[in-house]
Amino acid sequence: GTVRKAIPTTAPTSCPEGMVGVAAESGGFCIEVERSLNGDIRKAEKACAMAGKRLCQANEWQHACEQARNGSLPLKDIIGNWEWTGSYAKYDVGTAYFSNELRSILLGKSDCQTQYLYPSWREGPFPGRCCK
Numbered sequence: 001g002t003v004r005k006a007i008p009t010t011a012p013t014s015c016p017e018g019m020v021g022v023a024a025e026s027g028g029f030c031i032e033v034e035r036s037l038n039g040d041i042r043k044a045e046k047a048c049a050m051a052g053k054r055l056c057q058a059n060e061w062q063h064a065c066e067q068a069r070n071g072s073l074p075l076k077d078i079i080g081n082w083e084w085t086g087s088y089a090k091y092d093v094g095t096a097y098f099s100n101e102l103r104s105i106l107l108g109k110s111d112c113q114t115q116y117l118y119p120s121w122r123e124g125p126f127p128g129r130c131c132k
Contacts, residue, residue: 057086064078085105085106
């Protein structure tokens with residue numbers, strides 16, 4: 001038989017410099033305290049990858065945002081501008097040519113939950129932060 005391992009939901013105790021640990025039901029992770037990149041989605045993904053990190057998934061970003069809003073995390077500028085996430089959603093634009101278009105999920109303009117579905121093919125100079 002195989003041994004089942006539990007996913008730790010606690011915040012990691014050691015994160016790379018400039019990052020803090022976040023506790024989450026889906027598993028703890030590290031997130032950058034400050035936005036570290038600006039550009040389109042491909043530049044954002046590449047910047048994180050080159051640093052040995054990745055763009056935060058939308059649910060991770062939301063967990064970190066909520067904890068920052070209640071004072072549990074020292075994240076800077078988490079609200080006030082759209083930020084890239086590594087998550088995508090299908091968006092039906094209602095035409096035969098573009099139905100179920102894949103769009104990037106951006107978060108953070110006015111709260112921790114509101115999403116902006118941005119066309120993945122379109123350049124957009126939005127900031128972002130990486131997770132690990």
